[in-house]
Amino acid sequence: MKLKYLFIAAALVAISCNNSAKDSEVNSDSTTEQTTDNAISDMSIYNLPSHWTTQDGNEIELKDLKGKVLAMVMIYTSCQAACPRLVADMRNIEKQIPEDKKDDVQYVFVSIDPKTDTPERLTAFAKENQMEKDKWLFLRGTEADTREFAAVLAVNYKKISPMDFSHSNIISVFNQGGELAHQQEGLGVDNKETVQAIIDLAK
Amino acid sequence: MKYYSTALFLVFSIFCELYAQNNKMVLVEGGVYLPLYGAEGKTVKVAPFLMDALPVTNADYLKFVQENPKWKKSNVKSLFADKSYLAKWTDDTTFTGLKDAPVNNVSWFAAKNYCECQGKRLPTIDEWEYAAMADENVPDARKIKTYNQYILNWYETPKTFNKPVGSTFKNYWGIYDLHGLVWEWTQDFNAVLISGESRKDVDKDANLFCGSAAIGASDLMNYAAFMRFAFRGSMKARYSSQNLGFRCAKDIEN
Numbered sequence: 001m002k003l004k005y006l007f008i009a010a011a012l013v014a015i016s017c018n019n020s021a022k023d024s025e026v027n028s029d030s031t032t033e034q035t036t037d038n039a040i041s042d043m044s045i046y047n048l049p050s051h052w053t054t055q056d057g058n059e060i061e062l063k064d065l066k067g068k069v070l071a072m073v074m075i076y077t078s079c080q081a082a083c084p085r086l087v088a089d090m091r092n093i094e095k096q097i098p099e100d101k102k103d104d105v106q107y108v109f110v111s112i113d114p115k116t117d118t119p120e121r122l123t124a125f126a127k128e129n130q131m132e133k134d135k136w137l138f139l140r141g142t143e144a145d146t147r148e149f150a151a152v153l154a155v156n157y158k159k160i161s162p163m164d165f166s167h168s169n170i171i172s173v174f175n176q177g178g179e180l181a182h183q184q185e186g187l188g189v190d191n192k193e194t195v196q197a198i199i200d201l202a203k
Numbered sequence: 204m205k206y207y208s209t210a211l212f213l214v215f216s217i218f219c220e221l222y223a224q225n226n227k228m229v230l231v232e233g234g235v236y237l238p239l240y241g242a243e244g245k246t247v248k249v250a251p252f253l254m255d256a257l258p259v260t261n262a263d264y265l266k267f268v269q270e271n272p273k274w275k276k277s278n279v280k281s282l283f284a285d286k287s288y289l290a291k292w293t294d295d296t297t298f299t300g301l302k303d304a305p306v307n308n309v310s311w312f313a314a315k316n317y318c319e320c321q322g323k324r325l326p327t328i329d330e331w332e333y334a335a336m337a338d339e340n341v342p343d344a345r346k347i348k349t350y351n352q353y354i355l356n357w358y359e360t361p362k363t364f365n366k367p368v369g370s371t372f373k374n375y376w377g378i379y380d381l382h383g384l385v386w387e388w389t390q391d392f393n394a395v396l397i398s399g400e401s402r403k404d405v406d407k408d409a410n411l412f413c414g415s416a417a418i419g420a421s422d423l424m425n426y427a428a429f430m431r432f433a434f435r436g437s438m439k440a441r442y443s444s445q446n447l448g449f450r451c452a453k454d455i456e457n
Contacts, residue, residue: 042281144390151311151393151440152282158394166396 040066044178045152050145052110055122055138062178065137068106069201070174071194074155074167076113077125082169085187087129089171094135096195101202102135110149111140112157112165154183173197226263226321228253228453229377231334236343238332249333254326255450256378257368258385259317261298264306267317269296274313283312285441303367305385305448311440314388318451325390326452328435332428335382337375345428354382354427364445382427385448386434395436 040046046063053059073090075083090107097105111117117125122138141149150157157167171194173182182197233251268275275295279288290308291299298306309317311325318324326334338344345351357363364385371383381387438444 044282047280047282147391147393148312148315148440154393154439156393156396156436158391158396168396 040177041179043180045149045174045180046178048145048149048152050141050148052139052141052145053119055119055126057119060139065106065108066178067176069104069176069198070106070108070172070178071198072108072110072153072172072174073170074110074112074150074153074157076111076165076167077117077121078113078163079165082167082187086169086171087131089184089188089191091129091131093171093191093195093198096191097198097202101199104202105135105198106137107131107135108137108139110146111138112146112150112155112167113159114140114143114146153180173201175201227256229256230455231330231376231378232342234333234342236329236333236336238329247329249329251455252326252330253453253455254330254334254376254378255323255452258305258380258387258448258450259314260303260368261300261306262302264309264317265296265298265302267320271316271320274316279313281441283441284310285443287443288313290443290445300365301367303369304365305368305380307364307385307445307448308443309388309447309449310443311388311392311438313443314449315390317449321451323451323453325388325449327391328389328394330452331381331387331389332431334374334376334378337378339372339374342375351427357383358427358430364448386431386444386446388447388449389435392435392438393440395432 040063046066048062051059051061071090071093073086075086077083087109090109094102094105094107109122111122117138117140119140122140126132126136126138153170153172155168155170157165160166169185169187171184171191172180173184173194175181181201182194184191184194231249231252231254233249235246235248237246272278273280276289276292277295287308288310289298293299315325336343336345338347338350341347363383366384368384369379371380373379374381438447
């Protein structure tokens with residue numbers, strides 16, 4: 001019995017050592033990157049190490065989006081109530097951005113239901129909504145990374161049945177360095193300020 | 204060989220002691236319970252899990268920041284912790300208060316990372332609430348008047364975060380201090396869909412939350428739990444508070 005505990009303890013030590021070694025590796029990686037690359041600020045979402053899969057099945061990190069203005073929203077594709085309106089809101093915002101600035105803006109939909117929203121499903125959703133161009137990006141991550149990303153956006157959500165989630169309806173705008181610049185809360189609200197925030201940031 | 208194994212044994216015993224002291228986990232048998240918020244009137248199934256018997260202490264946390272310098276007070280990125288992070292530490296490696304008092308003023312990101320570095324995770328709201336229904340004798344004491352009164356009395360007592368861990372009662376599962384010292388972070392604290400804004404939106408936040416009609420207090424008599432949910436709903440992941448600490452949980456390996 002005692003031996004078993006020893007092994008567990010030894011295993012624990014091994015795990016924690018491993019982890020801290022990995023951590024410091026990641027740490028030194030990101031510092032070198034920051035010194036060689038354009039530095040990102042402390043408040044940038046590009047500090048998040050999470051990995052995501054796009055609707056085309058590509059693996060990306062958030063920092064791959066660096067350099068563009070981002071308009072982000074969290075949805076799930078089987079949603080009947082708020083999400084179609086959020087999608088409409090995003091489309092509506094995109095329409096109001098002047099031609100010469102359109103290329104500098106990326107519209108990102110992050111799924112809060114990664115179990116259901118496979119890349120195939122996201123592709124189908126993009127097609128249904130005629131959002132197949134590159135400027136429309138659909139992302140799916142692990143449940144833990146999704147929860148963390150929601151925490152950064154101050155989006156709350158909860159699964160309320162096998163099919164449905166309750167969630168906050170927030171569209172967030174990030175600048176080219178990944179810092180939160182503006183948030184719009186609620187459905188079908190006046191998006192004038194959001195549009196202006198994007199126009200001000202985009203080149 | 205014999206010496207080697209003896210030495211190994213000694214090394215392990217030392218680790219064992221260190222870990223046994225602060226990282227002892229206990230089994231919480233699964234079951235169903237009716238949560239305060241969630242799907243209307245539906246019980247939630249909680250799978251068996253392991254939970255730290257004690258909250259993470261100042262000394263534990265000091266060790267963590269020494270091993271993981273990016274979580275030191277002067278290094279932490281503001282995306283992950285606001286200005287009150289480790290507010291009462293006088294510098295990167297000096298806390299104030301008892302070494303075995305629960306660590307407080309830590310953000311959700313920091314707490315989550317601490318647990319991950321131990322091969323653990325934060326407990327979910329359902330796990331935490333399920334474990335915390337227990338008093339000394341029964342797994343669900345929520346209907347016992349003295350139990351609720353005890354919790355509410357604690358809510359009214361100032362500065363309990365200065366007391367050492369293990370100084371409140373040991374519950375049915377063998378867990379200490381779920382009520383009595385500090386409130387605790389949970390993995391999905393942001394699954395609570397009530398907010399400060401709900402006061403200004405007459406129609407129950409219908410605009411802000413999809414499916415909000417399904418949300419309502421299922422057991423308003425449990426005022427103590429209501430307070431916890433309201434607190435969670437008001438927190439953001441980078442916030443920290445002197446009334447808020449954490450402990451870790453873990454899945455049961457098959």
